[in-house]
Amino acid sequence: MTIEVERAPREAPRRRYVGSRQKKLKGDLFVRGKARYVADIELPGMLHAAVLRSPHAHAHVKSVDVSRALEISDVVAAVSGEDARELTGPVPHFIDPAVFGGKTAEVRCLAVEKVVYAGQPVAAVVAASRNDAEAALDAIAVEYEPLEVGLEPAAGTQGGTLLYEGWEDNTIIHIPFVEGDVEAAFAEAEHTLEDEVRIQRYTTAPIETRGYVADWDTSAESLTFYGACQNPHPLRWVLSHALGLPEGKIRIVAPHVGGGFGLKMHGHPEEALVCMLSRMLERPVRWIEDRRETFLIGGREQTHTFKVAFDDEGRITGLRNNIVANVGALGAPPGWGMAFLTALSFPTGYRIPNQDVQVSIVATNKGPWNASRGYGKEATNLVMERIVDLVAQKLRMAPAEVRRRNFINKDEFPYKTNAGLNIDSGDYHGALDKALAMMGYDDLRAEQERLRAEGRYLGIGLAFELTPEGGDIPGTLVAGFDTTTVKMDPQGKVTVLTGVTTPGGGNETGIAQIVADEVGVSLEDVTVIQGDTGLCPYGFGNYSGRSMLVGGGSAALAARDIREKLAKVAAAMLETEPENLEFGEGVISRRDNPDASLPTETVAYSVLTLAFATAAMVEPTLESTRVYKPDNITHIPDEKGRIQPYPSYSSAVHLAVVEVDAETGVVDLKRFGVVHDCGTIINPTFVEGQMQGAVAMGVGAALSEELIYDDEGNLLTDRFKTYLMPRAGDLPSFEMEHQVTPSPFTLLGAKGAGEAGVGGSQAAVANAVNDALAPLGVTLRQMPLSPPNVLRAIREAAEKGGVS
Amino acid sequence: METKSIVAVRTTINGREHSAEVDSRLLLVEAIRDVFGLKGTHIGCLTGDCGACTVVVDGKIAKSCLMLAASADGREIQTVEGLARDGKLHQIQQSFWDEYGFQCGYCLPGMMFSAKELLETDPRPDEAAIRHALQGNLCRCTGYQKIVQAVSTAADRMSGGTNEEREDDHRDDTPTR
Numbered sequence: 012m013t014i015e016v017e018r019a020p021r022e023a024p025r026r027r028y029v030g031s032r033q034k035k036l037k038g039d040l041f042v043r044g045k046a047r048y049v050a051d052i053e054l055p056g057m058l059h060a061a062v063l064r065s066p067h068a069h070a071h072v073k074s075v076d077v078s079r080a081l082e083i084s085d086v087v088a089a090v091s092g093e094d095a096r097e098l099t100g101p102v103p104h105f106i107d108p109a110v111f112g113g114k115t116a117e118v119r120c121l122a123v124e125k126v127v128y129a130g131q132p133v134a135a136v137v138a139a140s141r142n143d144a145e146a147a148l149d150a151i152a153v154e155y156e157p158l159e160v161g162l163e164p165a166a167g168t169q170g171g172t173l174l175y176e177g178w179e180d181n182t183i184i185h186i187p188f189v190e191g192d193v194e195a196a197f198a199e200a201e202h203t204l205e206d207e208v209r210i211q212r213y214t215t216a217p218i219e220t221r222g223y224v225a226d227w228d229t230s231a232e233s234l235t236f237y238g239a240c241q242n243p244h245p246l247r248w249v250l251s252h253a254l255g256l257p258e259g260k261i262r263i264v265a266p267h268v269g270g271g272f273g274l275k276m277h278g279h280p281e282e283a284l285v286c287m288l289s290r291m292l293e294r295p296v297r298w299i300e301d302r303r304e305t306f307l308i309g310g311r312e313q314t315h316t317f318k319v320a321f322d323d324e325g326r327i328t329g330l331r332n333n334i335v336a337n338v339g340a341l342g343a344p345p346g347w348g349m350a351f352l353t354a355l356s357f358p359t360g361y362r363i364p365n366q367d368v369q370v371s372i373v374a375t376n377k378g379p380w381n382a383s384r385g386y387g388k389e390a391t392n393l394v395m396e397r398i399v400d401l402v403a404q405k406l407r408m409a410p411a412e413v414r415r416r417n418f419i420n421k422d423e424f425p426y427k428t429n430a431g432l433n434i435d436s437g438d439y440h441g442a443l444d445k446a447l448a449m450m451g452y453d454d455l456r457a458e459q460e461r462l463r464a465e466g467r468y469l470g471i472g473l474a475f476e477l478t479p480e481g482g483d484i485p486g487t488l489v490a491g492f493d494t495t496t497v498k499m500d501p502q503g504k505v506t507v508l509t510g511v512t513t514p515g516g517g518n519e520t521g522i523a524q525i526v527a528d529e530v531g532v533s534l535e536d537v538t539v540i541q542g543d544t545g546l547c548p549y550g551f552g553n554y555s556g557r558s559m560l561v562g563g564g565s566a567a568l569a570a571r572d573i574r575e576k577l578a579k580v581a582a583a584m585l586e587t588e589p590e591n592l593e594f595g596e597g598v599i600s601r602r603d604n605p606d607a608s609l610p611t612e613t614v615a616y617s618v619l620t621l622a623f624a625t626a627a628m629v630e631p632t633l634e635s636t637r638v639y640k641p642d643n644i645t646h647i648p649d650e651k652g653r654i655q656p657y658p659s660y661s662s663a664v665h666l667a668v669v670e671v672d673a674e675t676g677v678v679d680l681k682r683f684g685v686v687h688d689c690g691t692i693i694n695p696t697f698v699e700g701q702m703q704g705a706v707a708m709g710v711g712a713a714l715s716e717e718l719i720y721d722d723e724g725n726l727l728t729d730r731f732k733t734y735l736m737p738r739a740g741d742l743p744s745f746e747m748e749h750q751v752t753p754s755p756f757t758l759l760g761a762k763g764a765g766e767a768g769v770g771g772s773q774a775a776v777a778n779a780v781n782d783a784l785a786p787l788g789v790t791l792r793q794m795p796l797s798p799p800n801v802l803r804a805i806r807e808a809a810e811k812g813g814v815s
Numbered sequence: 816m817e818t819k820s821i822v823a824v825r826t827t828i829n830g831r832e833h834s835a836e837v838d839s840r841l842l843l844v845e846a847i848r849d850v851f852g853l854k855g856t857h858i859g860c861l862t863g864d865c866g867a868c869t870v871v872v873d874g875k876i877a878k879s880c881l882m883l884a885a886s887a888d889g890r891e892i893q894t895v896e897g898l899a900r901d902g903k904l905h906q907i908q909q910s911f912w913d914e915y916g917f918q919c920g921y922c923l924p925g926m927m928f929s930a931k932e933l934l935e936t937d938p939r940p941d942e943a944a945i946r947h948a949l950q951g952n953l954c955r956c957t958g959y960q961k962i963v964q965a966v967s968t969a970a971d972r973m974s975g976g977t978n979e980e981r982e983d984d985h986r987d988d989t990p991t992r
Contacts, residue, residue, distance in 0.1 A: 034915070043898070050857075270956055515918050700915055732864055739947075742958060
């Protein structure tokens, strides 16, 4: 396959669909209740699995006896970790820390000898129904020898309770991002400040849990795996390794997925487990996660201790930031890497010449992390925006002004950050002005003044957000490119098979819009197929806001090949040159004589039926498979050893208005606005939908969502009654405007949308709550800003004597 | 665990009579999905918190994970599959599609039933009333904004027009993509 590197956006086709508000393709399936999710799959002879989980956060597993479970009628199989070890290999890491010089640990689908978190799978039962399987778990006898439990990384960094054999401490990896002369910056600084932000453990919690159905074909000795998963092809690689089965013998199918947000990136023990059970029993086996199991998987829990050097004008000259991330037990999913990217993404969109950012990623006896929307970059935004507001507070300057003075200017792009990221483009000053105007900032401040006089605590919080998107991590199957096949049939209808998948957004519709424009057919004539390794070209699925960027980009390239071929044949048929042709919706016509036209169908039919005559000049296939690989990613280290793993960087400015009840600690989000810049917009409705969902998630992270463990390492918040996600009545309607600065480096000018919003809204809300309580001398350091944490901060400030 | 008991259930779902002998432990949502084969009703939590399993039981919305299948005996149930009539989408379905009132679609059936009940009691709800009515249904994709818009659009469509047009809340025009 040839890889053509193209700079964007060149001779654009007449855009009918790109940029317009099209409805979700096949939306009627969803509103009619006919969209099929993994839990809806019924196969003949299908059995149901349930998983026995460790009640201990750290223990030796002395013995597992499944014999009594096997005696129960309707139970077909019961397996221990020892049994599973005979039948499967380790689950390869999505991103192995060893690739970056860190420590690694073997992960198996069922624990062998030792458990390192409460909830770790130790045995499984397969029965005629899920209820039967779950009931039989009680009959499995496991003897544990409990070990000392380490839930906080502080001890672990020094040694403490060791989780894994052969490790000298629990630190998986320590990574520094140091640039400039930090010592000098602090020595010469006119002002310095130091503070802390502690980010709680929270998670993704899509409404559909994970679930898998494995179907072993005994005659073909092959496996079909249906899963709520985000990355079918890379998952096939994992299962191939774990099961010792060639990739060609495994087909992965992702049906409609009920929300992903990173949770459904793979490496979960149950994936290999159900495959193993199906192969063992020669029958389809299904496992559907329950809600309590979903909450075992965390994402984020880290402390940022920082020092800032700045001058009288509010210019930040130096930043020290020590990050300690509690990633729980090391799982095979890509969770731990989030903290790596938190550190890599400093100092977002600000010019800070001297920085010393260090991240320690530490294993503890909590549940493992998986990827979570924002992938650590949301934490960078929260912490940077707290830093900027603290600088503003110390200098008694307007927060907007401090941002203006530190932003990268729009004429400085591409701009290389301290960590080597090469930010493609943007206009941060422009977005800030737009946001302030949209929300009526000056009026809000006047209102705040008025309410303060009445003893009410209104707060206004501003936050800038930079989201590196479309990343490629070298040496892993986290790729910054993707592949699409576009085919046209003899009736002129188009089928698109793409390597990017949808976790439930609208990327299939966006891709269809791109292809319809490029090939010149109506949107109704494009069918998009995703998530099936048996049908789609090799691809990497969805993460890092990549689906429009590289899925859309590769679809555009493949569609252009089809268009080119149609143009040659149509030119012959219309007795003109290809350049003189115009592609409409299903019609190809001469530019100089629009009456001379042909239905696209006629031309497509001719390619295949007049291959030895009119269409002899083209290879008679209307099918093209193309890769889109942005050309500004580079893995060749620069003189400082830095790589540039992201092609594009979306940006946003958020503004939150809250009122805090200082008696109860309850925060009321009164207004929220965002100006978002994701470059070229393929479909504004979907971009808005992504941003609104991400903002809601960030508001939840800011105010209420938290995974809380007891001292023994048991998760206490294991249901929606205790893990508090925003409900409809908790949120206002978000005000939103777009700013469009197309990326000069991506084919379509798109920058990726979907992750942005989580960190920005979290930061804006955090800044607003701090702003509201400033008259009480309160600085909030512990997230979330839940009533207990707010009240504690108010009390502590009062004890210290109020305003400092 | 060997004390499984079986109960007989006879119920009307979307106008059709169903009867089955079911495990007495079975929840209504499990019976709807696995015994009666209507997969449009989803399971999100089984603790009554997320609302993905919301259906209509005897004219009132109910979270079907909080009812045993046995308790549906003799009752009339409507699920998402019964919202459209003769292939025509209900205005609420059409509005959720038109306004992008869902992304992954998992919470959608429950959302539509909560919306429908609201509009039956309050045909012109304001934003606060809509948000209040959706409090029992979690969505993780949309931030609720386009859901609220969808309900508002459905309200406009259902309360506009003449009485004859109002008689049926189903769309006559063929849905387009």
